[in-house]
Amino acid sequence: MADEHKSTFSRRGFLKGAGVAAATTAVESANALAREAQAAAQPDPTLGPGALPVKLRINGQDHAVTIEPRYTLAETLRNNVGLTGTKVVCDRGSCSACTVWLDNVPALACMTLAIDATGREITTIEGLATGDTMHQVQAAFVKHDALQCGFCTPGMIMSCAALLERNPNPRLADVKHAVSGNLCRCGTYPKVFAATLEVAQQRQQTAGLVGLTTGKEA
Amino acid sequence: MPLEIITQEQEQGAQPGAKKVPNAAKPEPQAVHQDVAAPPVASKDSGPPKRSESFVFGIPQNGLTSKQREVPVDEPPPLARNADLRYIGKPTARYDGPAKAMGKGKYTADVQLPGMLYARMVDASVPHGRIVSIDTAAAEKLPGVRAVYVVQHTYGLAELRDPKQETPSRYPLIRYAGQPIAGIAAVSPQIADDAAKLIKVQYDPMPFVVDRTEARAADAPAVFPGPADAAGSAGGGGGPKGVPQVGNVHGPQRKQTGDPAAGFAAADVVVESEYFTQVQTHSALETHGFVVDWKPDEVTVYASTQGTSSVRNDMADVFKLPKSQVRVITEFMGGGFGAKFGIGNEGAVAANLSRMTNAPVKLMLDRRQEHIVSNRPDSHQKLKIGAKRDGTLTAIELTSYGTAGVGTGAGTAGPATNLYTCPNLLTEEYDVFTNAGPGAAFRAPGHPQGCFAFEQAIDELAVKLAMDPIALRDKIDENQARRVERQLIVERTNWRNRRPAGSDAGPIKRGMGVAQSVWYRFVSMNSSCEVRVSRDGSVELMSAVQDLGTGTKTMLAIVVAEEFGIPPGQVVIRIGDTRFPVGPDSGGSVTAGSITPAVRNAAYQAKQQLFAAVAPQLGTTPDNLHLAEGRVLFKNDPSRSYTLKQITGKLPTDEISARATRGPEYAKEKLTYGGVDYVELAVDTETGRVHVEKVFGAHDCGRPINPTGVISQINGGILQGISYALFEQRIMDRKTGYMLNANLDNYKILGAREVPEIEIELVENYIAQSSTDAAGIGESAGIITLAAAIGNAFFNATGVRMRSIPMTPANVLAALGKVPGQPGQEVQA
Incomplete structure (x- = not known):
């Protein structure tokens, strides 16, 4: 892809800055290196401006779509794939309503070209639940009423769930940091914090219980 | 704002000029005395038959009393205080929470219909001027473009009292940069965007003014060539005429x-x-927008609106359609805050494009446009x-x-x-x-x-x-509720430790302050619903009323649940569709107080029908039956009970239903609501930053139906209030007439890191005015008070009064006298 090396570079920078857990970073770096090597070996093909067939892996399933290279991932998910859980609010990377995961790392779908997401594992809000069973963070949002109009909620949940993956024991300040880019006009923040911290606490307790039953420290 | 109990009449044509301006189609709230249709002398005889009931009355902290009221005979018995109820007043999870959390809720922006086209609004690039010509040829030729519609009448502006004062022109006069000019429908949003750039508009520019002070000058450019008036919407606003x-x-x-x-x-x-x-600016996360599917026999309108009824009325009015041919649907709605009533320009353009193309058309404003169309x-x-x-x-x-x-x-x-x-x-x-x-x-x-x-x-x-x-x-x-609220603040906060103004010696200065709000009890009689009970035990509620994120669905489920003795989650709520009985437009905190009595009355009447239908088969009389904990119980025989399903199974028909409409308030009284908010903050006198550290809010909304939802709304009001006080500001360029910060990167709203610790206390206030005594909280929920409370706390911290907002670092430093050449504000005592 035309901008593969660019996006890889910036994403690595982001990962470094975000202080991702070491194991994830190692895997990420290996993938990134492989992509860079591939990009160096092959000259960038010219794509577009017309539509072209693209395969996207979304929530564990392959989707074949015909899109123009200029389509953002957010537009493509919503208009071409029909996954409208990902919201577009500012369309310029300043509100995080469109947050999805690319290879399990939060990314702004309105600032990502869909063709740059080929070969990546895309996770949207629709992919977080297991069937009809909500992800823990989703359930906690409902329990704490961490949503009102709900338009920021998918992005907010994607940010919070990702935080708990990389930091299983966050403090309030960590949650605030994780959603510092997620704008909400209804004022759900206090309950977003409470919901996320409660999931972290539940997971700690569960881990503690497992530790007890196996006789090992959690 | 009048203090009288208000009846918002939604009927069209009540006001001259209604046909021209959708937003003007709603008459301004008028003070209508409850018994205006029935002279006081005859009121007892001419109204529906009534009975006398004793209602719980007052504020628990002051000791509850009772109040005798005459109520229509078909209304249910008075509710007990919340503490003695099963579901009303108990924290309840949001009815549509899982759908929203899982990304399944379909907002207007998410609607996709077969063959749907995407539309883009083209708007004016000059702040004042005549359109000489609009060339749409290149846009129309672009492959994928299906139609271009040029706006013939712009809605939302004030209108000249004497239209003849306007120089005749083929196109509406442009009076602000961003005024809608045309709409384009194409097979993809990207092509619509491309086509928008191909529309060529030639203007004859006119002098303009965007600054309030400059506009007051005698020689300022005239925005209108003569006196002009604008009406408010169902949400209020609008000035005097x-x-x-x-x-x-x-x-x-x-x-x-x-x-x-x-x-x-x-x-x-x-x-x-x-x-x-x-x-x-409102900055609701979902922009204003519509999907219009114009079919010869019915026009279906998906709308991001605070009033399905207001949209239907406008559609009927503007397009000369019978209301029976307009259906408006608002299933999920991404925030309104007052800005979304009626069809507006975007609804009118979407409808025209759909009619022209014979296809459904989606037109959502972009974020820049959202910042410009309302404030x-x-x-x-x-x-x-x-x-x-x-x-x-x-x-x-x-x-x-x-x-x-x-x-x-x-x-x-x-x-x-x-x-x-x-x-x-x-x-x-x-x-x-x-x-x-x-x-x-x-x-x-x-x-x-x-x-x-x-x-x-x-x-x-x-x-x-x-x-x-x-x-x-x-x-x-x-006001008795605010008295209790102030007492809560004295008891529950640091108020008693309040120090004299400017007590801190260092650069970080801390202080505390309070401010109070007042809002009014508005009631809309356009509040109807239907409750259905099926033979299999299903209970459904239907109304056209919408849920903006305020929790209307949950609130209504709780009210029905209380009447049937079943958990709120077992009630199916179908709202936001004008095929159902008419609902109130959600403005002025009118929804809870208007629709919940109708819902409770309908649920009660459906239950009475059920009892009447099955009592003979049970060998008893209807008045011997009651519902609690999901079971039908016999008053004269505690050992006998059936499940709701066993009872509905005995219905002679598949379904029974009851429809109810909001009746007048029980008594004509001037009623207001109020909240008191307390703020603790720190002012960094070196950087000029204001950090709100703690807010304690005590609020009254009559009888709270779902405290969880009420508290969520108050959180929102408080945070919007902080955002208003400290961060938000539309900036207009005096040279170009453009809004310079028309997106969320430059128009700063409060984010997670600016959220203080918030504590909220609800004060129950029983007023004996309806079968639920509920009231809205949207307006009095902190948005009114926070800037003043922050101002008072700022004074307590620094000894300096902030007389202008937003209190940005630059404005704060200037007020503190720390900007060379700027004198700062006076320091008080």
């Missing part, structure tokens, strides 16, 4: 009681100052208050100027008029036209501005009188 207009200055709306001059002469102490507030007007207020040595108010005088751009509705006198008892009052409110997007109702229209000035002036009065600000309010405030 027919007032004097000189140049761009529309007004005053003058209101006087008593003799203000004599009041000031009798005062021992007078405070007098000027206050300034900025323009705030909370700014203000410049001159306020003077006189008081006796003991705090008794003797006179209030307020003059306010504000710009709602090309609209009106910048008045700020609500708090000064309605918070406290004062025998002598004079308010003069002026709208100043500018070449900027129209103001609109925005969460407690006029009140955050008015409260910022008025509640700081009351604090200033307390300083002058050497009184505790809460003690002063205890002296002058007759």
